[in-house]
Amino acid sequence: MRGFLEYVPGDSLLHRLNPVAKVLFAVLFAIACFCTGNLVFLAAMLAVGLGLAASCGMLRPTFGLMKAVLVFSLLLAVLLLLTTPVGDRLVDLPWGYIGTGSVLAAVTTIVRLEAAAIPLFLVFYVTKMSDLSNAAVKVLHVPYKYAFTFASTVHFIPVFMNDMGAIMEAQTARGIQFDQGGIVKKVRLMAPLCVPLLVSSVRKTNSSAIAAEVRGFDLRTRASGYREYPLKAADWLALVLGAALLAAAIALNFLP
Numbered sequence: 631m632r633g634f635l636e637y638v639p640g641d642s643l644l645h646r647l648n649p650v651a652k653v654l655f656a657v658l659f660a661i662a663c664f665c666t667g668n669l670v671f672l673a674a675m676l677a678v679g680l681g682l683a684a685s686c687g688m689l690r691p692t693f694g695l696m697k698a699v700l701v702f703s704l705l706l707a708v709l710l711l712l713t714t715p716v717g718d719r720l721v722d723l724p725w726g727y728i729g730t731g732s733v734l735a736a737v738t739t740i741v742r743l744e745a746a747a748i749p750l751f752l753v754f755y756v757t758k759m760s761d762l763s764n765a766a767v768k769v770l771h772v773p774y775k776y777a778f779t780f781a782s783t784v785h786f787i788p789v790f791m792n793d794m795g796a797i798m799e800a801q802t803a804r805g806i807q808f809d810q811g812g813i814v815k816k817v818r819l820m821a822p823l824c825v826p827l828l829v830s831s832v833r834k835t836n837s838s839a840i841a842a843e844v845r846g847f848d849l850r851t852r853a854s855g856y857r858e859y860p861l862k863a864a865d866w867l868a869l870v871l872g873a874a875l876l877a878a879a880i881a882l883n884f885l886p
Contacts, residue, residue: 642686649765651865656749658872662879663746672741679748703743707736765859
């Protein structure tokens, strides 16, 4: 089973797109979700995101992402319910009321966050970090140091998560039970794990820095990469589709 944010090989259309086109489409898609409050449009965007996930065989991880996003979005939804007295009165509160508009705003927030997160999430699973950083340098002329920093950050997230899992398994074998007790007890048990994780992280970071210097990191330029990443017809089509979705989201705000 693949870990969090680790590349999943495949031959889907999303896999074959230019890394820059994938990132730009995902960004345009996410911006479009935040440019409108039309619930029907956001629900359609959510359906499109799920369709993209299904096309590259990533439905199961996507549902896992949606569960995680749902926890955060529910907090925002409750906050909106309690602080946005809009529409017909449904429930009276000491400081106001919950109205039909409050419920609509809460549901819209949940759907918006779910829809916006899916394409951004998929990009990291269908794109190699090396291709993403090299394409950013070749196509967007991003300085290699910045592209490498971003790619390394994303790469180390699953590495650190795996290290944390291994440390927890070692502590569990010594009799520590992480799945019992309240939230305070769990926090107290997790706090001592930060020290070995920090030591392991520093060692890996230092080793990576030495390896990069040995391979001539400071001498690398945009012309150093041997692969080219030209934008093909499918890439331009994805960019046009992303721009069209953004334009449609903005246009919905001017409809009566």
